Structures are given as structure tokens and as C-alpha cells.
Amino acid sequence: MEKPLPRPTGQSRTRDPWWDNARFVSAALIVVLHSIGSLMSRHDTLAVYHVGTWAFRVPLFVILAGVFSSGGPLGPRQLRTLLRNIALPALIFSLLFSLESYALGRPFKLHITELPWTLWFLMALFFWRLLLPLVVQLRHPLLVTTVVALAVGYIDEFGMRFAASRTLVYLPLFYFGWRLGQGMFREWFASRWSLPVAVAGILASFAVAWHGGVRGTWLSMSHAYAADTPLGMEGAWLVRLLVLASAAALVLCLLRLVPKRRLPLISVLGTGGFTIYLLHPLVILPFRERGLIARADTHLELIALMVGGVLLAAVLGSPFVRRLVQPLTQPPVDWLFAPMPAQATPTPITPPKQALGKEFRITP
Incomplete structure (x- = not known):
């Protein structure tokens, strides 16, 4: 039987810094991308960054969510935890996004079925956690979820509404993360031979990105297949399969390279990965809407933007900011629920032996 990898839980007082280190890497890369995303059409190097780090952003975040x-x-x-930690924060930050967009001059729009910008992840996470107890009961969970992920690309109805497309397409990676938490690939993470292989995998990711040819529609996972693949619509599922398999392999490579020991500052900031993910769009949106990001044109300015994204992730993941926004990221909901019923310990009842003897006495 596989021995589970160490995972921090709500009851444990110590956290495994390995997962926190990886979480900060993923969150920082996401913030950097959203800081420079509107400039990618003008700079090829930013497109290389987008493709080369794709697996280390959302796929890594999905897999880490599965681990926990x-x-x-x-x-x-x-179920109450799901409502408090996922559903309600999604609605709260969706409303904040709508109010901020309105303050910046956009028409007010309340997002319910299609959450704005990065908040689709919370809606998908809500469904993943509901589906996981069912998925693990399947005879071949990874095969079934992968077939579903490939098939939904041919159904137009699975799109951004309720994050339906991404929920099903990323479900194999979410289940894969759960299996990692259960101890799968333990030898890979501990052996020496895997270290150079992991380095080669990271370099290969950027080599493919530099060579070009990978289109953004192959990585978005938000809509049905488009006829822009080399294999046409008939072979579009093969492209998605290759993308998902590459994402899982590259995440394994990155996790192999992430230090397992506690790192100064990084491990602490990694505990706030969820807060970073929720808050950073609200900070970046005004700069993007006012055209301040679009002014960056030189390589020095682009580097400054990327460094600024990492610093923003560090600030948002700090303990002070996490405590400050905790009423939003973990809203108090005790008032919403009825008290949890007390679980009474059943008392065994033993019938008197004499009564049993009289009741079942056989008279000759």
C-alpha cells in the first residue's frame, strides 16, 4: 500500500513546507502573467513565458488543490466548509470585482453563473470537491475522467457558464493531485535519478515555447475545440490529451525541484496562496484599465512589471494581509447554519440472562 505524502491539515500545528513552497511558486507565476498578459501580443518573449510556464500556473494550482x-x-x-471557504468567497469577490469595474467606468454587471477573470477556479473547485468522493469509487478513475475531459471538447454547451468546461477538463489533474497526496510517485520525489530528468523537463517546456506553434486556445480549456489544430476537429482530442499529459509530467518535474525544506519567507508566503489568488485581480485591474500597464514597452519596463508581480504576490500572501482579509476569504457563517447535532454514544442493551433462559427454554 502506498504511504501518503505528508499533508498539512486544519488540525495539525505544523505544515509541510514543500507544498507551501510550491503553492507560492504557482501563485507568483499567475500574478506575473496577469500583470503582463495584456502585452503578450506585442512581445514574443512574453508569449514564450506564457506557454513555458503554463503547466506551473493553473495546472499546478489544480493539482495542489487535489492534494489537499x-x-x-x-x-x-x-459541506459547511465548502460553503465557507469556496462558495461564499467566490460570490463575495465576484461582487467586489463588479463594484470595482463599475467604479472604473464599466457598466455594472452582477456575475453569478460566469464568474469574472480568475474566479472560475473557485466554482470549479467547489464541483471538484463534490465529485471527488464519487470519482474515487470508480474502477478506473483516471481513465474515466480523462475520457470525459477529451469528450466535452466536442460539446458546445460546455463552456464558461458554471465553469463547466474547465471543471471537467481539469478533473483528471485534480484527481491526479489527490493520488499524489495519497503517496503516488513517492519514489520519483525521493530518487536521485529523477533530478536531472526534472531539469530536462523544465528546459523542454521552454524550448517548446520558444519554438512556437502552441496556440492559446489549446491551453485555455474554456470552450469547445476549434478547427485550428494540425489534426483538425477529428484529432483535436489528441492535442488536448497531449496537453494534459504534458501538464501532469511538468508539474511532477517542478515539484521534484521545489525544495522540501522550510525556506525563509517563501514557505510563510506559500500558506497564503489562496489569498494571493483571490486578491491580485482587484489590485491589477485598475492599473490595466487606466492603461498604466500598456505603457510598458522596453525590456527594462517589462522586467520591472514581472518583478512587481512577484512582489505583489509576496505582499498579498503575507500574514498581515491574510489576517486583514480573512472575513472575506473565510467569512463567518455560523449564523447561517443550525447547530450541529450532538452525536450521542449508543449504549448497548444486554437482556437479562434469566429472561432469555425462560423465553427460549425447551420443555421436554
């Missing part, structure tokens, strides 16, 4: 998820039955306590 439970495949057991969802009881009342787990």
Missing part, C-alpha cells in the same frame, strides 16, 4: 482534498464522504461539517 478528501476523497471520503462529505458530511455536514465538510
Whole structure:
């Protein structure tokens, strides 16, 4: 039986810094991309960054979410946690995004079924955690979820609404993350031979990005297939399969290179990866809408933007900011629920032996 990899839980007082280090890497790369994303059409090097680091952003975030998820039955306590930590923050930050966009001059629009910008991840995460206890009961979970992920690309109805497309397409990676948390690939993470292989994998990712040919529609996972693949619509599923498999392999490479020991500052900031993900769009949006990001044109300015993205991730992941926004990221919901019923310990009842003897006495 595979031995589970160490995972921090709500009850544990110590966290495994390995996962926190990886979480900060993923969150920082996401913030950097959103800081420079509007400039990619003007600079080829930014497009290389987009493709080369793709697997280390959303796919890594999805896999890490799977690592920290439970495949057991969802009881009342787990369902309340889902509502407090995922559903309500998604609605709160969707409203904040709408208010901020309105303040910046856009028409007010309330997002319910299609959450804005990065918040689709929370809606997908809500469904992933609901589906995981069912998925783990399947005979071949990874095969089934992968077939579903490839098939939905041919169905136009699976799009951005309720994050349906991304929920199903990324479900194999979410389940893969859960398996990592259960101890799969333990030898890969501990052996010496895997280290140079992981380095080669990272370099290959950027080599492919530099060579070009990878289109953004292959990586977005948000809509049905488009007829822009070399294999046409008939072979579009092969492209998606290759992308998902590459994402899983590259995440394994990155996790192999991420230090397992506690790193100064990085490990602490990594505990706030979820806060970084939620807050950074609200900070970046005014700079983007006012055209301040679009002014960056020289290589020095682009580097400054990327460094600024890393610094922004560090600030948003700091303990002070996490405590400050905790009412938004983990809103108090005790008032919303009825008190949890007390679980009474059943008392065994033993019938008197004499009564049993009289009741079942056989008279000759």
C-alpha cells in the first residue's frame, strides 16, 4: 500500500513546507502573467513565458488543490466548509470585482453563473470537491475522467457558464493531485535519478515555447475545440490529451525541484496562496484599465512589471494581509447554519440472562 505524502491539515500545528513552497511558486507565476498578459501580443518573449510556464500556473494550482482534498464522504461539517471557504468567497469577490469595474467606468454587471477573470477556479473547485468522493469509487478513475475531459471538447454547451468546461477538463489533474497526496510517485520525489530528468523537463517546456506553434486556445480549456489544430476537429482530442499529459509530467518535474525544506519567507508566503489568488485581480485591474500597464514597452519596463508581480504576490500572501482579509476569504457563517447535532454514544442493551433462559427454554 502506498504511504501518503505528508499533508498539512486544519488540525495539525505544523505544515509541510514543500507544498507551501510550491503553492507560492504557482501563485507568483499567475500574478506575473496577469500583470503582463495584456502585452503578450506585442512581445514574443512574453508569449514564450506564457506557454513555458503554463503547466506551473493553473495546472499546478489544480493539482495542489487535489492534494489537499478528501476523497471520503462529505458530511455536514465538510459541506459547511465548502460553503465557507469556496462558495461564499467566490460570490463575495465576484461582487467586489463588479463594484470595482463599475467604479472604473464599466457598466455594472452582477456575475453569478460566469464568474469574472480568475474566479472560475473557485466554482470549479467547489464541483471538484463534490465529485471527488464519487470519482474515487470508480474502477478506473483516471481513465474515466480523462475520457470525459477529451469528450466535452466536442460539446458546445460546455463552456464558461458554471465553469463547466474547465471543471471537467481539469478533473483528471485534480484527481491526479489527490493520488499524489495519497503517496503516488513517492519514489520519483525521493530518487536521485529523477533530478536531472526534472531539469530536462523544465528546459523542454521552454524550448517548446520558444519554438512556437502552441496556440492559446489549446491551453485555455474554456470552450469547445476549434478547427485550428494540425489534426483538425477529428484529432483535436489528441492535442488536448497531449496537453494534459504534458501538464501532469511538468508539474511532477517542478515539484521534484521545489525544495522540501522550510525556506525563509517563501514557505510563510506559500500558506497564503489562496489569498494571493483571490486578491491580485482587484489590485491589477485598475492599473490595466487606466492603461498604466500598456505603457510598458522596453525590456527594462517589462522586467520591472514581472518583478512587481512577484512582489505583489509576496505582499498579498503575507500574514498581515491574510489576517486583514480573512472575513472575506473565510467569512463567518455560523449564523447561517443550525447547530450541529450532538452525536450521542449508543449504549448497548444486554437482556437479562434469566429472561432469555425462560423465553427460549425447551420443555421436554
